[in-house]
Each structure stands twice: as structure tokens, then as C-alpha cells.
Amino acid sequence: MSEMATELHSEVQRRRTFAIISHPDAGKTTLTEKLLLYGGAIRLAGTVKARKAAKHAVSDWMEIEKQRGISVTSSVLQFDYDGFRVNILDTPGHQDFSEDTYRTLMATDSAVMVIDVAKGVEDQTKKLFHVCRQRGIPIFTFVNKLDRHGKSPFELMEEIENVLGIRSYPMNWPVGVDGNYKGVYNRRLAQVELFEKGGAHGQWVMPSTVGTVDDPAFADILGVDAHRALCDDIELLDMAGDEFDIDKVLQGELTPMFFGSALTNFGVRPFLEEFLKLAPKPLARKTVDGPIDPTNEDFSAFVFKIQANMNPTHRDRIAFIRVCSGKFTRGMSVKHVPSGKSVKLAQPQQFMAQERVIIDEAFPGDVIGLFDPGVFGIGDTICSEGKNVHFADFPVFPPEHFARVQAKDTMKRKQFVKGMTQLTQEGAVQVFRQPEIGVESFVVGAVGVLQLEVLEYRLKNEYGVDISMHHLPYSVARWLDGYQEGKTVKGLDSGVIIRDIQDRPVALFRNEWSVRWATEQNPHIQFLLVPER
Ligand code: G4P
Numbered sequence: 303m304s305e306m307a308t309e310l311h312s313e314v315q316r317r318r319t320f321a322i323i324s325h326p327d328a329g330k331t332t333l334t335e336k337l338l339l340y341g342g343a344i345r346l347a348g349t350v351k352a353r354k355a356a357k358h359a360v361s362d363w364m365e366i367e368k369q370r371g372i373s374v375t376s377s378v379l380q381f382d383y384d385g386f387r388v389n390i391l392d393t394p395g396h397q398d399f400s401e402d403t404y405r406t407l408m409a410t411d412s413a414v415m416v417i418d419v420a421k422g423v424e425d426q427t428k429k430l431f432h433v434c435r436q437r438g439i440p441i442f443t444f445v446n447k448l449d450r451h452g453k454s455p456f457e458l459m460e461e462i463e464n465v466l467g468i469r470s471y472p473m474n475w476p477v478g479v480d481g482n483y484k485g486v487y488n489r490r491l492a493q494v495e496l497f498e499k500g501g502a503h504g505q506w507v508m509p510s511t512v513g514t515v516d517d518p519a520f521a522d523i524l525g526v527d528a529h530r531a532l533c534d535d536i537e538l539l540d541m542a543g544d545e546f547d548i549d550k551v552l553q554g555e556l557t558p559m560f561f562g563s564a565l566t567n568f569g570v571r572p573f574l575e576e577f578l579k580l581a582p583k584p585l586a587r588k589t590v591d592g593p594i595d596p597t598n599e600d601f602s603a604f605v606f607k608i609q610a611n612m613n614p615t616h617r618d619r620i621a622f623i624r625v626c627s628g629k630f631t632r633g634m635s636v637k638h639v640p641s642g643k644s645v646k647l648a649q650p651q652q653f654m655a656q657e658r659v660i661i662d663e664a665f666p667g668d669v670i671g672l673f674d675p676g677v678f679g680i681g682d683t684i685c686s687e688g689k690n691v692h693f694a695d696f697p698v699f700p701p702e703h704f705a706r707v708q709a710k711d712t713m714k715r716k717q718f719v720k721g722m723t724q725l726t727q728e729g730a731v732q733v734f735r736q737p738e739i740g741v742e743s744f745v746v747g748a749v750g751v752l753q754l755e756v757l758e759y760r761l762k763n764e765y766g767v768d769i770s771m772h773h774l775p776y777s778v779a780r781w782l783d784g785y786q787e788g789k790t791v792k793g794l795d796s797g798v799i800i801r802d803i804q805d806r807p808v809a810l811f812r813n814e815w816s817v818r819w820a821t822e823q824n825p826h827i828q829f830l831l832v833p834e835r
Pocket of ligand 1: 324325326327328329330331332333446447448449450562563564565566
């Protein structure tokens with residue numbers, strides 16, 4: 303093996319790139335912070351205190367996030383643990399669902415689903431879970447807030463199966479009574495991990511000397527009743543539960559389940575250690591010409607997110623790329639596949655909490671931010687010069703919320719158009735024109751309502767433009783193939799035809815029923831969910 307091949311091989315082996323998904327308030331931020339702490343990536347005092355005071359997460363960048371206490375953008379955090387190089391992709395945790403979240407999940411190799419023990423599987427978790435499921439990525443479950451009252455572990459297993467349709471395998475099991483658990487039993491290591499209130503690490507570990515749960519030594523520390531109940535539960539799990547099957551885990555058919563409490567540091571370190579062992583390293587990615595292995599020495603990566611004005615003092619645009627194969631080195635020239643242009647990647651950045659660090663190299667699984675000279679678009683591939691890589695199925699999401707927007711002050715039109723153009727390039731919203739309404743206003747479409755609010759906020763804060771926004775009563779967009787200019791589209795009812803940024807005709811409908819009706823009435827027109835590329 304060449305030196306490069308050996309290096310690539312060992313770097314890929316130790317990479318773990320994952321996203322943490324949850325419904326707001328389940329504890330994703332707290333868990334992320336604890337994982338970072340164990341990885342030594344942040345110091346204890348500053349961040350945790352600052353978070354308490356300011357109530358915002360390490361990954362929050364934009365003012366709007368701080369004001370609303372939500373995380374709108376996704377960031378990337380990296381640390382080393384036990385020989386592993388860990389990349390956590392943070393997904394927005396707010397109620398509203400955005401394309402940003404979907405795209406981040408395109409860049410991940412596995413997902414950790416955080417569930418609040420009292421609330422079980424919630425709406426946002428369901429949606430995020432389904433995206434992971436569609437991609438077939440492995441999902442690990444962390445049941446959080448075990449220091450509090452909650453649902454029983456069996457009830458949660460059943461809920462995960464019924465609501466999400468995936469079987470679960472508890473890696474550990476709570477001991478004691480609900481609301482006052484003494485700790486968890488680690489099934490693989492046959493050890494009891496006791497919950498120490500106020501303890502420095504939140505736990506105290508007692509391995510079994512005989513290697514099974516019915517070790518009498520456990521009865522001494524747990525009490526006879528709690529120990530008997532634990533033995534009964536474990537027996538039931540061993541007999542009636544699923545067997546642990548790593549292949550099923552890796553195919554996303556079985557979720558390893560961990561119980562713990564991020565706030566009190568309980569069960570977090572054992573979870574991290576087990577998770578890193580089980581989670582997949584970066585795997586081959588599909589391209590239209592067949593899979594490309596991460597250890598392939600030809601470099602390839604794709605842009606999954608673009609963000610403008612991350613730092614208000616440097617008006618810049620950052621394109622986040624996920625490296626898929628080969629080694630990235632600072633200053634290398636690559637081919638930007640959609641344009642065929644050669645681009646020099648001079649100042650690659652990595653993002654750690656609020657800081658940026660210039661990096662010299664990166665490997666498959668890593669995410670880096672590149673200054674975007676204006677050539678990158680979401681979903682674009684970059685690869686070694688002389689090569690041609692096209693990654694398969696990068697999803698495009700049809701907008702479901704629409705509004706007409708206009709600058710309040712017509713003198714600000716220039717800034718308005720500039721802001722709209724840049725924010726559209728980020729992919730936060732899609733912009734359409736309605737020719738008969740004139741050039742002063744745009745129609746914008748977004749996957750979630752929050753994106754429209756973010757648009758309004760950012761136009762004001764970053765471009766100094768106040769806008770008026772009028773929400774439109776449509777919820778479905780269809781790109782029209784076979785539409786003839788000037789000819790009526792039958793059955794459009796209260797729908798409307800507008801133009802996307804490339805001047806392609808798009809019909810907006812109130813609901814799916816209207817789409818079906820128009821489809822039947824116009825057999826010569828195809829009503830496409832996403833535009834043809
Ligand atoms: P999110 O990112 O998923 O939205 O959740 P986040 O970590 O912000 O946690 C939401 C709330 O739940 C926070 O309380 C946090 O302290 C609490 N929490 C997280 N993990 C645990 C846990 O293991 N046990 C208990 N009891 N609570 C937990 P908050 O009052 O909203 O905020 P804060 O004042 O504590 O920052």
C-alpha cells in the first residue's frame with residue numbers, strides 16, 4: 303500500500319460522523335455539550351455557565367437564535383476520543399422543519415435519537431427519524447432525563463416499535479423505581495453503573511464477578527427487591543426481546559437503546575464509548591457511476607449547506623462540504639463539477655463552537671467550511687481535477703409555505719434584491735416571480751414557516767431592508783412540463799402560475815386534491831414535484 307493509501311485507510315477507520323436528532327427540549331444540546339466535554343473540546347466552566355446565563359447552545363450563531371433560544375443553523379463540532387475522530391453535525395432543534403435539517407442528514411453516517419423519558423417519541427423526532435430511515439442510516443437511541451419520573455422502559459420500547467416501526471435493543475437497563483432509579487445495568491459488560499447524585503462523574507461502576515445479572519453481590523448494593531426486579535426484567539429481555547445483531551443495526555433495522563441523564567452526567571460516557579465502537583465509519587457513497595469508496599485516493603466531496611454572513615463583521619459566504627473520498631489538503635485545486643471550473647481551496651475552515659480554525663487537511667467523514675467565491679450551490683460536487691463525480695439522489699424539497707414579499711421602502715430595492723438573491727443561494731427559501739404583479743415583489747416559498755420569519759429578520763439585520771410579507775393560501779407547488787405559454791391550464795381554480803428563478807413555470811395549489819384535479823384535466827402537462835435538472 304502506498305503511504306497515502308495507508309493514511310487514508312487509518313483515518314477513515316477512526317472517523318465517526320453523526321447527527322443528534324430530537325424534539326426540542328429532549329436534551330440534545332445538553333448531551334452534545336457533555337460529549338464535547340468528554341472529548342476535551344470545550345472547557346467546563348465557560349460554556350456551561352455561559353449557556354445557563356445566555357440560554358443558547360454552543361452552536362448558535364445568529365442573533366435570531368439567541369433571541370428565540372433556538373438553533374436555526376446547523377453547525378459541526380469535532381473532537382477526539384479514545385483514538386476516534388468524532389464529527390457531530392448539529393441539526394436545528396426547533397419545531398419548524400427545514401431543508402437545512404434534511405440536508406444535514408445527507409452528510410451524516412449515523413444518527414443519535416434523543417428521547418425524553420417522560421415524553422417518549424414526539425413529532426419532530428418522528429419526522430427526523432423517517433428521513434434517517436429513508437437513507438437507511440443506523441439510528442442509536444438515548445433515553446434522557448432518567449433522573450426524573452417517566453414512562454417505563456418497556457413502554458418506551460413498545461412506543462418506538464409502534465410509532466417508528468423499528469425494533470430496539472436495550473444496551474443497558476434502569477434499576478430501581480421510576481423517578482428514583484439507582485442506576486443502570488450494562489448488559490454487555492454485566493455490570494451495574496450506579497447513579498451518584500452530586501458525584502463528580504455522576505456514576506460509580508460495579509462489575510459482576512460471576513458475569514451475570516443474578517450475581518448476589520448486586521443484591522447487596524441494590525437491595526434485594528430492586529435486584530430481583532432487575533433479574534426479572536433482564537430475563538424477559540433475554541427471552542422475549544430481540545437479539546443484538548450488528549448487521550441489523552447498521553442497516554437501520556434495529557436501534558441500540560441507552561438510558562441515562564445528560565444533565566447529571568449519568569450514563570453519558572458509557573453511551574459514548576459503546577456508540578463509537580458500534581457506529582459505522584464513513585462508507586462508500588453512491589454516484590451515478592457506481593459507489594465510490596472513502597479510501598479511493600481521488601478526492602470527492604459535496605456541498606450540503608451554504609451560509610452567508612455567519613460573521614456580521616466579515617460579510618462572507620461559507621459553503622459546508624462533506625468529504626466523501628480521498629484526502630483534502632489546504633490550497634489544493636479541485637474541479638467544481640456543475641460548472642467544470644477549477645477552484646483553489648485556499649482557506650478551509652473548521653468550526654468549533656464560536657471559533658473558526660484554519661485547517662490543513664481533512665479526510666472522508668469530515669466537514670469543512672470553504673469561503674465561497676460565488677460558485678457553489680447546494681448539492682454541488684467537487685472532485686479531483688480531471689475526474690467527474692456525480693453523487694446520486696441529493697434531495698430537493700418542495701416548498702409548502704408561500705408569501706409575497708416586498709421592500710417597504712422602494713428606495714431600498716437594490717439591497718432587497720441583493721439580500722433575496724444571497725439568501726436564496728443559501729437554500730433557505732426559494733424565490734419566484736409573478737410576472738403580472740410587477741418587479742417590485744417576489745413570491746417566496748419555504749419548507750417551514752420559520753424560514754419565512756428568518757428571511758424577514760435577516761433582510762432587516764443583514765441588509766437593512768424592512769419588508770412587508772403577505773402569506774399566500776397555497777401549500778403545494780408543481781413544476782409544469784409541457785405547459786404552453788398563454789394557454790390556460792384547466793382546473794387551476796384558485797391556483798396560480800408563477801416562474802421560478804430560472805423562469806420555469808410553476809403552479810401553486812391550495813392542496814393535493816386541487817393538484818389531482820388539474821392533473822386529470824391536463825393530460826398533456828406533467829405536474830412535477832421538483833424541477834427537472
Ligand atoms: P434541546 O437541545 O433538545 O432543545 O434540549 P436542551 O439540552 O436545551 O434541554 C432542555 C431542557 O432539559 C433544559 O432545561 C435542560 O437543562 C434539561 N435537561 C437536559 N437533560 C436533562 C436531564 O438529563 N435531566 C433533567 N432533569 N433535565 C435535563 P431548561 O430548564 O429549559 O434549561 P436550563 O435552564 O437548564 O438551561
